[in-house]
Amino acid sequence: MTARRWVALPVLLAAVFVTTLDFFVANLAVPSIRADLRADDAGVQLVIAGYGLAYAAGLIVAGRLGDLYGHRRVFALGLALFTLASAGCGLAYDIGVLVAARVAQGAAAALLAPQVLTLLGALYQGADRARAFGWYGAAVGLAGVSGQVAGGLLVAADPLGLGWRACFLVNVPAGVAALALIGRLLPRTGRSGTRRDLDLVGAALVAAGLAVVVLTLVEGREQGWPPWTWWCLAASGPILGAFVRRQRRLAADGRVPLLDLAVFGEKGFAGGLVAVALLFGTSAGLSFVLALYAQEGLGLGPLAAGVMCTALNAGFLVASLRPRPMGAPALLLGLVLLYCGVAWGWGPYGVAAALLVTGAGMGWLMSPLISSVLSAVRAERAGAAAGVLGTVQETGGVLGGTLTGAAFFGALDGGWDAAAQAGIVVLIVGAGGVLAHSALRLRRDAAASAVARFHVKQECPADRP
Incomplete structure (x- = not known):
């Protein structure tokens, strides 16, 4: 195991840390966001839920993109988008812009997550792999420990008068620094064949099906399970079933499915x-x-x-x-x-x-x-x-x-x-x-x-x- 590969580990773990942290860091900023942007309850709920929905809906598509176009390239794309979306959150002037930026953050986090796991598997083998995944778990745990605490401290400290915006803008310098190191530290992995087609219909089906499931489970519990939640859960089955049938048909026709x-x-x-x-x-x-x-x-x-x-x-x-x-x-x-x-x-x-x-x-x-x-x-x-x-x-x-x-x-x-x-x-x-x-x-x-x-x-x- 070369020293260069161990130097790559902090870059991957930094991505894990900030994307996990952003699940929690916004919770403590919600009262300040509500007051500053004059947002209603539905708006601030979407600030939290929008991130998780986009993250869950995009993971399978992101995994396939890594296989098709290279895990390092998609990792870099995800990190760049996450950095830009974080800046968008910090500069949002109304609740609609903030929700849109949070959805973009979740989509970017989805692009990053599968590539991190795949690159860890490619970089490390044997005992080194166990050690690397141990540090991966530590990064997740540390983000969970510090998420809400960090959000509260940033809002209370009010650096440069930014208030709640500091919770998102703090990601920008970290993202820029990590982007500068990707080309020198991370290996090229993923397929490089000529058939780089992406099943866009399948991507829409799986994203819609997963978004319906997650949104219904989150909002259904909050709202006491009104009738629409049961209709949505019932609709998710046919949507995901259509996705599975399409993947089988593509494989049978000799084409590249979104999910093998x-x-x-x-x-x-x-x-x-x-x-x-x-x-x-x-x-x-x-x-x-x-x-x-x-x-x-x-x-x-x-x-x-x-x-x-x-x-x-x-x-x-x-x-x-x-x-x-x-x-x-x-x-x-x-x-x-x-x-x-x-x-x-x-x-x-x-x-x-x-x-x-x-x-x-x-x-x-x-x-x-x-x-x-x-x-x-x-x-x-x-x-x-x-x-x-x-x-x-x-x-x-x-x-x-x-x-x-x-x-x-x-x-x-x-x-x-x-x-x-x-x-x-x-x-x-x-x-x-x-x-x-x-x-x-x-x-x-x-x-x-x-x-x-x-x-x-x-x-x-x-x-x-």
């Missing part, structure tokens, strides 16, 4: 996606429960609640630097401890201790899980696999928050403790699914290793001279 459906036939890929969805759903659901229970159930102020919840992110951040394949038992143990802490009234310190264990389980698990899912896929399908993986992460998080929220509010008549326990039970079930997948994967790997040793022994018997 054969990627789901790669050994261990589909099962790994289920585990990833459960893990990210558990993380999102836990964040939802904590946000309400810490302040309403335990009576903590915003600052004290933030400090308590930081235990989760601190455990994740530290553990992600030394990932372990079997972090799932620690995740399940932490959630069980959290349930006991709520049920038996351990108070903020006991809950924080349980969150520390839970976060460590997530940190130990995330990097090996993502690495194993991507390593199961052939190199020519790496971009498509990374796009699907990112989509599953985002959608799994939305589903996890929705299901946990339904259980939480369904039990709220029994009090805040009962509501938190109901939500945590949903999370324990999800963690149990992740644990089952991890155990099966380890058993499969052990069996494959035993078969390999048997063949080696047959080919090289001990009594052979």
Whole structure:
């Protein structure tokens, strides 16, 4: 492993950090945005939701673009667009312009995410790959830890009188610096054949289908599931079904589909996606429960609640630097401890201790899980696999928050403790699914290793001279 490849790692991680940070950093700026731009509730909701919707809807298309035109080139395009969109957010003069710039930010983040995962796989192998993905998990964890804190500090510090605009403009110098290093540090990967066609109809279908699903799940929970949400969910099935049929028809005709459906036939890929969805759903659901229970159930102020919840992110951040394949038992143990802490009234310190264990389980698990899912896929399908993986992460998080929220509010008549326990039970079930997948994967790997040793022994018997 050359030193140059390790120098490339900060460039990739910087992209991961700022795009993850922008999921959270705008939350603390919402009151200032509302006052400064005289925005209504729907407008400020779209400032938050628009980013996530564009991100989720664009990931599969972005993965395919990397395969067609080169992962480094699409990474550079995404970083340039993200930098420009951040400047657009910071300079927005009304809420409509800000929402449009946030959607552009989400689309740019979608262009970046699959390329980062693919480039990490191309740059690092073996133990170096495990170490690189460990740092990837640490970057995600650090962005989660610092996101809302950074937003609050920037708004409070008001550098150069920018107020909330500083939350977005801070991305501009970092993006320009990273763009200057891409050509010298990142390798050229991706296909370079002559058939560089892009299925635009398929891109529109998958983007529309995913946007309908994510928007409905986010807004449906907020608005109490009015009839239109159920119609939208019903419509998403035919839209995504039409996308799948089109991809099959293109492949049968010898044309290049947007998503090579054969990627789901790669050994261990589909099962790994289920585990990833459960893990990210558990993380999102836990964040939802904590946000309400810490302040309403335990009576903590915003600052004290933030400090308590930081235990989760601190455990994740530290553990992600030394990932372990079997972090799932620690995740399940932490959630069980959290349930006991709520049920038996351990108070903020006991809950924080349980969150520390839970976060460590997530940190130990995330990097090996993502690495194993991507390593199961052939190199020519790496971009498509990374796009699907990112989509599953985002959608799994939305589903996890929705299901946990339904259980939480369904039990709220029994009090805040009962509501938190109901939500945590949903999370324990999800963690149990992740644990089952991890155990099966380890058993499969052990069996494959035993078969390999048997063949080696047959080919090289001990009594052979």
